Amino acid sequence: MDAFYASIEQRDRPELRGRPIAVGYDGPRGVVATASYEARPFGVRSAISSVLARRLCPALIFVPARFDVYKAVSQQIRDIFHDYTDLVEPLSLDEAFLDVSHVRSATLVAREIKARIRAETGLTASAGISVNKMLAKIASDYRKPDGLFVIPPDRIDAFVAELPVERFFGIGEVTAEKMHALGIRTGADLRQWEELELVRHFGKAGRSYYGYARGIDPRPVVPNRIRKSLGAETTFEADTADREVLLGELEQVCEEVWRRLVRHKFRGRTVVLKLKFDDFRQITRSRTLSRPVDSHDGLCLVAGELLAGVDFGGHRIRLIGVTVGNVPDFAEGCVQLRFDFGEE
Numbered sequence: 001m002d003a004f005y006a007s008i009e010q011r012d013r014p015e016l017r018g019r020p021i022a023v024g025y026d027g028p029r030g031v032v033a034t035a036s037y038e039a040r041p042f043g044v045r046s047a048i049s050s051v052l053a054r055r056l057c058p059a060l061i062f063v064p065a066r067f068d069v070y071k072a073v074s075q076q077i078r079d080i081f082h083d084y085t086d087l088v089e090p091l092s093l094d095e096a097f098l099d100v101s102h103v104r105s106a107t108l109v110a111r112e113i114k115a116r117i118r119a120e121t122g123l124t125a126s127a128g129i130s131v132n133k134m135l136a137k138i139a140s141d142y143r144k145p146d147g148l149f150v151i152p153p154d155r156i157d158a159f160v161a162e163l164p165v166e167r168f169f170g171i172g173e174v175t176a177e178k179m180h181a182l183g184i185r186t187g188a189d190l191r192q193w194e195e196l197e198l199v200r201h202f203g204k205a206g207r208s209y210y211g212y213a214r215g216i217d218p219r220p221v222v223p224n225r226i227r228k229s230l231g232a233e234t235t236f237e238a239d240t241a242d243r244e245v246l247l248g249e250l251e252q253v254c255e256e257v258w259r260r261l262v263r264h265k266f267r268g269r270t271v272v273l274k275l276k277f278d279d280f281r282q283i284t285r286s287r288t289l290s291r292p293v294d295s296h297d298g299l300c301l302v303a304g305e306l307l308a309g310v311d312f313g314g315h316r317i318r319l320i321g322v323t324v325g326n327v328p329d330f331a332e333g334c335v336q337l338r339f340d341f342g343e344e
Contacts, residue, residue, distance in 0.1 A: 002126050002145035004094035005070055006036040009063045011122045019061055026050050026062035029235050033065055037145060070094075073121055080116050084109055089221045095140075097133055099221040110148055131156070134169045134217035141167075156215035161188040168212050170205065178202070187213050230266050231274075232256040233321025239278040241316040243307070250307060251300055253322050258296040261324060267292035268324040271299065273306040276319035285310060293324055 005023040010016045020039035024032045030050030042057035053060055074093040081088045087099035100106045110127040117125045128139025130151040142149040151159050165184055166176045182201065184190050190198075190213035198206030211217060232253050240246065260266070271293065272286040285306045293299050303322050 002124060002147075003034045003036055003040075004074075004123075005034040005065060006039075006063075007123050008070060008073055009066075010036060012069075013063075016061065016063070020044065020057050020059055021061045021063055022050070022053055023063050023065050024050055024053075025064070026054070029237055030062075031235075073123070076121060077117055077123075077125075080113060080120065084113065087221045087223050089223060097136065097221045107148070107150055114146075114148065132215075132217040133219050133221075134212055135160075135215060137169050138163070138167055160213065160215045161186065161191065163187045165190060168209070169217070170208060170212075175202065175205075227264065227266055229268065229272075229323050229325030230257065230260050230264060231272070231321060231323030231325075232260065233274060233319055235276075235319045236317070239316035239318050241312050246307060246317060246320060247304060249320055250303055250322070253320060254300045254303055255296060257322050257324060258299055261293070266324070268326040269293070270325045271302045271306065272323040272325060273303055273310075274319070274321035274323065275307075275310060275317055277312070277315040278318050279315060280318070281315075283310070292326075299324070 006021055009021060009023060010019075016036075018038060019036070020042065021036045022032045022039055022044055023034050024030055027050060032044060032046055032048050032050060032053050034046050035044040035053070039053075039057055039060055042060075044053045044057050044060060050062065070093055074090075078088060078090060078096065081096060081098055085098050085100050085102070089097040091097065100109050103109050106129045110129055114125050114127060117123060124146040126140050126144045126147040128136045128142065128149055128151075130136045130139050131153055135151050135156065139149040139151050140147075164186060165171050165179050166173075168187070168190075171179070178201070179185070179190070184193070190209060193210070193213075195207060195210040198209050200206070202209060208217075234249060234253055236249070261268075269290070269292050270286055270288045272284050274282065274284050276282045287302055287306060289302070293302070299322070307320075
């Protein structure tokens with residue numbers, strides 16, 4: 001399993017078991033939210049377009065998402081986590097960090113949690129165990145699906161040295177390509193670089209990369225994570241460069257964002273406009289206000305002004321989104337266990 005949404009659908013609909021399925025909208029603007037393991041050998045994965053997914057796997061079965069069900073199952077699994085520790089940091093519906101440094105054996109706890117998830121939900125989970133978040137996250141992806149992998153303290157240096165940079169936390173495809181151009185392909189390569197050099201090439205993230213190359217990640221498990229941002233977006237049925245149409249769509253997006261701000265009692269001063277063009281190039285424009293956004297009209301005004309300042313360059317717009325955010329401070333600490341019962 002481990003493909004959370006798809007596995008729930010296969011659990012609830014026996015006729016889908018063993019068949020390639022994708023959760024998402026099967027339309028010209030659809031995107032795959034997750035794919036079952038039967039679909040993945042064909043190249044079907046999350047975030048690709050439904051059109052491409054269908055081309056890669058003609059037998060693919062699309063299933064509409066049921067987020068209310070996924071949220072309920074996610075809460076059921078988190079309740080299991082809380083039977084073992086109060087230090088649970090959810091990252092999304094389908095993954096979480098747990099600090100179990102107070103128990104005698106994190107491995108035994110992970111095995112017991114995996115067994116309970118299977119018994120109580122009919123789903124499988126993968127667990128990664130190590131001394132910090134970065135290593136635990138890597139470990140959780142190492143034996144999927146239904147995996148359990150441990151990186152003990154005496155193996156950290158050797159493990160990190162052999163690890164391709166693509167496997168490090170926070171290093172995506174673009175950053176990995178930049179590292180490759182600099183001759184950095186493994187943790188051992190990364191370890192040869194001074195911190196200031198990494199910061200010069202990669203900005204403040206370079207400080208984290210310097211630590212990661214040495215198996216260091218001081219971030220604690222934060223049980224009550226402070227929400228950093230809240231937003232919404234919409235993809236159009238047809239690309240458009242008509243600014244009146246875009247303003248109308250923007251107003252609806254802002255209305256949804258404002259509803260979420262009110263529901264979550266969230267206050268933020270930074271408004272971010274996101275645009276995706278017809279060539280799939282994506283840009284953001286932001287403005288930080290002197291005080292938090294305090295009304296729907298105020299949010300629409302700022303977002304509209306940001307849109308007015310964008311030169312489309314002859315392109316049409318495929319997607320528009322708005323986010324309201326702020327950046328809180330975090331304390332330091334340590335962690336041992338990361339559970340991933342989700343997509344990748």
